[in-house]
Amino acid sequence: MPDVTPSPKRVCSTAALQETDGLRKHVSFSERRFDPSKLPVDMLRVYTSLKERFDEEYALLFVFNMQTAMEMHRAWNMTLLTSKTLKKCSEMVGLRMTWELGVIKLKFFMEDGDFELQRKVPYDYDSEFQDMDMFMRIASALYSGHLTVHEALLFQEEAKQGKHTAKTGLFIRDYPGRLIVLPAMSSTCAVIFFGGTHKEAGVAALCGLVTGLLEYGLLRVGGEATLLIDLAVGLFTGVIGSLFWELHEPKYCLVSIFMGTLYWFFYGTAFVVGLVEILAGELETGVTRFMAVSIKTFVLCVMACFGMLLTVTNPAQVWNDQAQYCGTIDLAVDWPQYSRILLYVGCSAAVLGQYRFRLEQYWRGLLVQLAGYEVQFQVSRYFVDSRRDTGIKDNLDVMASNVCGAAASVVTACFLSAMMDKINSIYYAQLLQRGAHRDETDSKLDDILYGCISGVVKCFNCIGIGRKHDQHMLELEKKLYQQSKEVKDKDHPRSDIKLEPEEEDLLLDTIVYAESMNIWAMLMPAVYQLVPGSMIARMWFNTIIPPMDGSDENTFAGLMVTSISLALGLIVGEAIVETFAGIVHLCCGSKKEQEQEKDFEAYDLGMVGSAPDDNVSEESAWQL
Structure with a gap:
């Protein structure tokens, strides 16, 4: 037996x-x-x-x-x-x-x-x-x-x-809808991150559209053809960028075009995640991820250079000549602050599209992205301005700006999460009958919050970007409330709440969406824009085509400083949030609330306090 x-x-x-x-x-x-x-x-x-x-x-x-x-x-x-x-x-x-x-x-x-x-x-x-x-x-x-x-x-x-x-979400999260997102991201990245002008932005948008069509076609073929995506993307980016250099005057900054286009395909986030894993004790996965991302980026760079080789007669000379057309604008000086921020917001929206972010939640992602970028930018400018007359050149400004920018993203994401969890708890408590109904409580604030969120849901559905389930649940809530009152009324014959099959599906959908959004869902797109995927590419380009003047920018040192400082910034940001939350609950929360909060400590981000074997019980014998 x-x-x-x-x-x-x-x-x-x-x-x-x-x-x-x-x-x-x-x-x-x-x-x-x-x-x-x-x-x-x-x-x-x-x-x-x-x-x-x-x-x-x-x-x-x-x-x-x-x-x-x-x-x-x-x-x-x-x-x-x-x-x-x-x-x-x-x-x-x-x-x-x-x-x-x-x-x-x-x-x-x-x-x-x-x-x-x-x-x-x-x-x-x-x-x-x-x-x-x-x-x-x-x-x-x-x-x-x-x-x-x-x-x-x-x-x-x-x-x-x-x-x-939502139908709009399905459209933007898959091809051919993503053909809108990829050119937008390529063009804005070429300017905001790599100092390109409107010319480079236009060429990068064209490259983005072509690479998107290539990816779409190879994904439709499926099977082994998907292994060719990076090869095809790198090759055609190199060919198109080099053709514009060869056939058009004035000349272009190829770095801006290449980096802006390939930014979509860089796994820079995985690079920083690998370093976080190493710091947390997950050495095997961290080192493996570190190497895998580096090799993938190397393949993209090799194929871009091969595209140059097929298009121009002297690729090495062209690569060195194009450097004089790069970095010709300074966003902090040449652009008004509002223009720079608007451009970054546009780039951030494209990144959120890449990550299949829900359209009605874009505002959350944009705030987290903007907080990290602006803090990083302002701290970097402070160090640059303070050392302008000294001539001292080091990586301290890079380190400080990245730590502050990453920490600011974490703190902003956690703050928004806590704020929205509180508001949503009131809203979903009404929808799911988990507390006193708005007709049964004296709290006017709860009524206002429910009315505001209901209005937003209806507005999003009116313009076609919301989920129909959310709007239908507002109608179902009236039925639930009425039948709940009848069930609780001892003089009423109703003993339970009867729902149609589609109403049951709707209720289960609402139960799932009533759970809190994980902080990494908001944080990941921001980290993606802060991470140094492009710096890995710069290192490989300098390896394939060394600078003719013999200069050595020590790209690897800059890469490591940037990566480690971003990883530390994420950990510092989580530590700040956990410390603040612990103090608040210690001073204001009951013992039961503190215990409940403790269950969820370090759960959302999973970095602070991690250990290699923290999923294994200390009691090796489970008493089966």
């Missing part, structure tokens, strides 16, 4: 859901069943064994946790954050599971190593059609006691199919 061991009490059982979610006591949900037969053969085998040994729910929790890890890793490729999410979920639902998360290869272990599954999960932002933190929201809703494991697994399937995304 199989050794059937009782599993721990879990918050996702039906009985537990009724205890934690008041709406579950009254709404008669139709039974939703996830079909395990669709699972891969090896995962199905483990599922079957766990089901026999424990129960169906426990086995499905393993499937859910593993799929959450794969989708988060594919979308963000951040081992520290994914590991903390899995650890939190495993602890809350009583799941005996451990894991090893590499850069590409993921390993999952169950029941002291009785079962082991491995997956290769490539770095792929196209993993999900939702906003970046959708799978974290689903996991949070599950272990917070608002979803059953069947509902959570089905919601994961629907999320990957795009059923919970």
